[in-house]
Amino acid sequence: MSWIREGELNLLEKISANVLKAGPMPKHVAFIMDGNRRFARRNNMERQEGHMQGFNKLAETLRWCKHLNIQEVTVYAFSIENFKRTKDEVDGLMELAKQKFERLLEERDNLKKHGVCIRVLGDLNMLPLDLQKMIAKAVVTTRAHNKCFLNVCFAYTSRYEITNAVREMAWGVEQSLIKASDVSEALLSECLYSNNSPNPDLLIRTSGEVRLSDFLLWQTSHSCLVFQSVLWPEYSFWNLCEAILQYQLNYKSIQKARDLHREHQALLQLEADRACVAEHLQHHGNGKPADAQRRQEALLHYTACREERVQDFLRALKHKRDSFFNDLCSEAVLA
Known part of the structure; x- marks a missing residue:
């Protein structure tokens, strides 16, 4: 089954989509695709068939998102916690992933036509090496595409991602790329697997469970x-429309919360910069208090230096991550 489904919406779907698009639309939607195993049990199927049906539904949902001008989709494909399932089920999921990424590579011309960029978020080192290589080829092949984005969270949990981001910042300090005082909430966000994406506007979980399951x-x-x-x-399609309507009904409060958080982040960064400057002036001011102009000049200089350090660190981090995928691709070619 293809990752990219062609085909138009029917007339009623088109009308509904146009009505929805008259209001604020989410640009980035995340899905916890839950219920494949229960679907299989209910329909007397093998678990593997339930997971296959779940992938088919993802392809169909991506088509709907395309018609609704949703440019980015993130899906929870495989949690690190899923490794605790039976060996047969885990092996089956790994095999299904291999088949689907192999199919994706066969569709590279179609992906290029639609400008689809595939990103895989998670610790790929936990996966079989042949699957790692397939994923790396898919990521590298579509890296330059920029019309729409599919982020597949595989061997992923959010706590692991956050822990890894802390390790990346510690690495930056060890390499003297950044100072410990440069560490901030904003910098941690830039060190997450998802640093290339805006935060989701809308997160949808199916199956009736009302928890995020570390996503x-x-x-x-x-x-x-x-x-x-x-x-x-x-x-x-109508379930998706219902979720988008919920987003639209809550849009103003969501935007207000985001704006307040952004302002609070900026204020915290300013206070941190001022504290660093005050400490520096205290140690290098011969005991004399600095006047307002000198403090302001020192603050502007410190802020510019910090931002330059942070950008150098983020470039080094990007190079490290890109090299991981490039090296896997090279191994795949040599194999």
């Missing part, structure tokens, strides 16, 4: 969360 905890602190009782393989 995008940091990124969805100011997102609209919608929990729907439908099992993922049974998800419909």
